[in-house]
Amino acid sequence: MNAASINTSLREIDDLPSPRGLPLLGNLHQLPPATHHLTLERWAAELGTPYVFRFGTTPVTVWNDIELSHAVMRERPHRYRRYAPIENILKEFGCNGLFSVEGAAWEPQRRLVMQALSIPHIKAFYPTLAAITERLRRRWEAAARETRVVDMTDDLKRFTVDVTSALAFGEDPNTLENERVLIQEQLAMLLPMLMARVNAPFAYWHYVKFPRDRKFDQALIDVHRHIRELMARARARMREEAAAEACATPLGDTAHAPRNLLEAMLALRDAPGSGITDDEVAANVLTMLVAGEETTATSIAWALLFLGSDDALQTRVATSARRVLGGSTVCPSYGAMRELDLCEAVCTEASRLHPVAPYLSFEPLEEVRLQGVRLPAGTKMFMLNRPAMMDPNNYADPEHYDPDRWLHDHRHESASQRGAHEPRAYLQFGAGPRVCPGRHLAAVEMRLVVSMLTANFTAQLATNPADIREICTFTAVPSAMPMRLALR
Template sequence: MSGNPVASLLPTKLAPTSTFSVLMSCTIVLLFVSLLMYKWRRRRLEKLASLMPGPPALPILGNGLEFMGSPEDVMGKIISISSSYESPFRVWIGPLLIVVLKNPEDIQIVLNSSKTLGKDPLYRFFRNTVGTGLFSAPVEKWKKNRKAITPAFNNRLLENFVPVFNEQNKYLIQKLSKHVDKGTFELFDYISAATLDIICQTALGIDVKAQDNPNCEFAQALYRASELDYMRIYKFWLHTDLIFYNTGYGKELSKIYKQLHEMPNLVIKKRKDEYYQRKQRQRLIDEGKMKKPEEEEPKRMRIFLDILLELKDSGTTFTDDDLRDEVVTMMVGGSETSALTNCFCLLLLAMHPEIQDKVYNEVYSIFGDSDREVTWDDLNRLVYLEQVLKETLRRFAVGPIFLREVKEDIDLTRYTIPGGCTIALCPIALHMRSDIYPEPEKFDPDRFLPENIAKRHKYSFIPFSGGPRGCIGSKYAMYSMKTTVSTILRNYTLQTDVKMEDIKLKVDLLMRSSIGYPVTIKPRIRKPIPIPA
């Protein structure tokens, strides 16, 4: 037997197969055990999720396939699902549990709880664009920086920005003049350029002249970065950096990040050098080592970056990257949001001439037929216009969803939301609840009369989020938008063929009209307009 050559070879030939089988078996067992452990750790999360209503979900994929498609498809699905289920309801994006809220009582709990103070981990996709400014910062960094910045972001600073609002809107009026009595044109291209010029001038102290340059690289980079960052949230298979940055989208985004940060970095370095040179000169003057100039330097407008430099100089631990992140956050958060709201507002006014007339009469009561610039006091007197802007934000909340991370179980009015999931606060659904806003499809600024506001829950209107982590720039946005809309109405009458039902929506980082904002303009005859009783 021992001399049989075939028998002697058999163990040698079978050994690799046996080893492979053992390895495969071990791998399968390990995967099975890992899956069991994963399910065991998530047992409470899945049990609590099973108690909530929501669309049927596939294994592994969850409801992820429902959010595939164009930005219009995604927005349509969000609106459809939001209107189909009572709050709260659950959605699965792959293994991620998202609990959607459109109930003001629950929203108040979430926005004011320390358990949900952190932005969701999905916001990490925005950090390459805006870094870790107030919008996307981890909780501890946000607490420190918000505490430092908030006192400086006051009415005195905002009043200081009004001349910039006037300057850029005056130029906007000139740009629009070529469309007077010339038929329909797209409003967004003009409004977004003006808004970007305003935010760059008030945040960084530079005029990027976007209104003169339709192909402004910085403006295009801002828009495309928002689009690509938000896309990753819905396409969960692109959540892993290794996969995403080896796709065409990822490679494009890497180039865009460089474009976005190059200009702010250069401006911050220059402004910082100037700041410390002025401080050094003043120190030498105070010590008698340098003569005070006979003529005082022209007074410079105080900008957001100056505040950050002063805070850094006074002992805060801001790094140069922190300065850039906060400035870019303000630019991203303050340009597109205001531009879109202005465009929705002006389109709605063109659709509702009777409301446009009421706004104009308020504007005329303040300015008459003069061409004088808007003042801080004027902005505070534009009460009806503010109602119109708020109703615009109710009807078309440009930030349609806010995401919060749930660190540990949190009790809402009817359910316990498990730690480890994501809460989605959904203004686009909350603001369209007919029990809170009767005839929600109707555009009615009187909803925001003081007596009507008093009848509603405080958290039934959250276009700027709310609670301690609400938008720090909401007042800035309102004053800037009031200036733009009132200036345009002082000069032009707006008309459009668009009806409310024609407006289709799409979403990237923000919500937009997929049909644009088509209007026609005519010269404004400056006299009061009789309003039928």
């Protein structure tokens, strides 16, 4: 029994409260894919947690306890694993990389990715980050001059694809200046299909393919062809540079130092006895592309919901950003970027109210007893994120959008001055050994984009804010984020 257990009379899963379902279907008919996360939260409010619902005949326990979430994440990957259907389906996609891989394969992959996303590496990469942000500014300037409504979510995904590709693979696809870049369109299909298949009552695609499945299969073929071409070009560059270094220093150390994640993975893969395959390298390339695109872009997009409907807040952020940017259109240096706390805070607070990851899903690898409930190995566990972030015991006035609660000076006020503020309740990047390795890069991207936008443009929502809904496509994205931009 672990530290999260409570010594009460032991209950079984069937003893937990449950929403009324149907034979064989369980609660599937009550969980529309796009909004199922909202239904899970509503049931938690009605039934309390833990409760259990059923995917067909499979029970899924639902929890809402921050300390329990931290305890489970601390004990990964040795006592708990991610929800197994996610890994199984990502294996079929050829995308079983650092996000989903379990067991002994995780640790060496983690070391590689952490090195690529380390603060020194991102600091050295900053000029490229700034250049891609300037490219986004030019795109928005053209839209402002033409008085076009901008699909902000699409533009932000283009930005994050360009950043991730340049940082991790040494190649910039420039999706911001090329309207039709197939890789971006193809990547956009992956998470919705993952969500659909994870939630399917059985693996129907093994037996029959619908038009959507056939389109997705072709997109995967094209994406993997693109990735293998990336790998081939990286290997060719590494050979050429190693040969050039050998000619320059015939008696010295000619080992080529990897300059990005892809080169590091290929160097490790090609070392004698590595045990790593090209398929595993490709899976991590695809994982980085998808993760780098979706989560950061969505966090910034949710912040625009509040900036675009609050002129006073937008003016305040613009003044703060212009003070740091000076005469530049984009934050000029990594050091200056660190002064843009408010720009990150507006994104963090937006994702508190609209969490990009509405829940985390796990399974115990052995029988565990949590809060007086016996969970056999393999029991499905959903850990809800939003209820704790909307709890007044964790955050003062939790319904109110208040970026100041995340600012350094505010956090160091006394509890009586600022009210409740429990950062442990904010789990958008996870926790424990498998905390998101890209969290620092995400923070830098948030600061760059929000400061550039507010310093150079005024932005207004082109729709009623009440019409913008959460759509769960594995991550919880806004249904739309159309904006009108004007030059400052």
